[in-house]
Amino acid sequence: MAGELTVAIGGLGAIGAHLARALDQGVEGLRLVAVAAGDQEKAKRTLAGFRAMPALVSLPELAERADIVVEAAPAAVFEQIAEAAIARGRIFVPSSVGALLPRMHLVVRARESGARIVVPTGALLGLDAVRAAAEGEVASVTIQTRKPPRGLEGAPYLVENGIDVLSIATPTLVFKGNAFDAARGFPANVNVAAALALAGIGPERTMVEIWGDPGVTRNTHTIKVEAAAARLTMTIENVPSEENPRTGKITPLSILACLRGLTSTLKVGS
Ligand SMILES: NC(=O)C1=CN([C@@H]2O[C@H](COP(=O)(O)OP(=O)(O)OC[C@H]3O[C@@H](n4cnc5c(N)ncnc54)[C@H](OP(=O)(O)O)[C@@H]3O)[C@@H](O)[C@H]2O)C=CC1
Ligand SMILES: O=C([O-])CC(=O)C(=O)O
Structure with missing residues (x-):
């Protein structure tokens, strides 16, 4: 589809699995093409029944596959996802925003590569x-x-x-x-x-x-x-999510709203 952006997600937990399911249900202008996870068998179970099966790849490979790379993994592996996405000039959407604070050099690198770093509101407001x-x-x-x-x-x-x-x-x-x-x-x-x-x-x-x-x-x-x-x-x-009580249920919804804002004709809120 013309004007469509492809999406890859690193991590299939409380945020990633929910987001992947929502994208698979169909979101205008966005197509899920790849995911990465720790436990491959668990990931296959999560993906079973998807209408369009995304490729199951390694964290750095996400950036090879899609226009938008969403990081939804533990902060410990943030760099593996972020560095590749930014080097490839992708739109990088981090969940582990705390991991970005000591790595602001990534913003400089993004400026050089043409990448964008789009931080979603996540579990917050306003x-x-x-x-x-x-x-x-x-x-x-x-x-x-x-x-x-x-x-x-x-x-x-x-x-x-x-x-x-x-x-x-x-x-x-x-x-x-x-x-x-x-x-x-x-x-x-x-x-x-x-x-x-x-x-x-x-x-x-x-x-x-x-x-x-x-x-x-x-x-x-x-x-x-x-x-x-x-x-x-x-x-x-x-409301804490069932999968991970640290993570509010609104977080994947916020990221989905953020992704919609990257392609929608009518965008509300600055
Ligand atoms: N910005 C915000 O407002 C918010 C941000 N967060 C942050 O978002 C991030 C994700 O949160 P959440 O979804 O709840 O976390 P979960 O622990 O529920 O899920 C993390 C996922 O990452 C996967 N993973 C772990 N290690 C690897 C690896 N080496 N390679 C590939 N995948 C891996 C896990 O796979 P497996 O289970 O198979 O090991 C799991 O699917 C966290 O850093 C969290 O702190 C959370 C809430 C709000
Ligand atoms: O900020 C976070 O990492 C998660 C959080 O507090 C929430 O989901 O409410």
């Missing part, structure tokens, strides 16, 4: 308003994240500081600092803070609080922005 505010003067940006303790389990910061998050009985502040350190300490938990930092005033000035809260069932993020043009206060309460 990045359109944050971007608009950041075209003017912004005094402060903060994000408070509250998760059920099991949604924080295994984060390197908690392990390093001997914090047993599963034994938390009352709402507990487990981290306070900037988005750069939050992304390093919680690579699988606060990609939202990284996306907020990139939309607004950068990872050094974006302040993050992470709470383990046994009283919440949803991954809850509250953003506050104090800017010359407006004051923003926004909260999103995400």
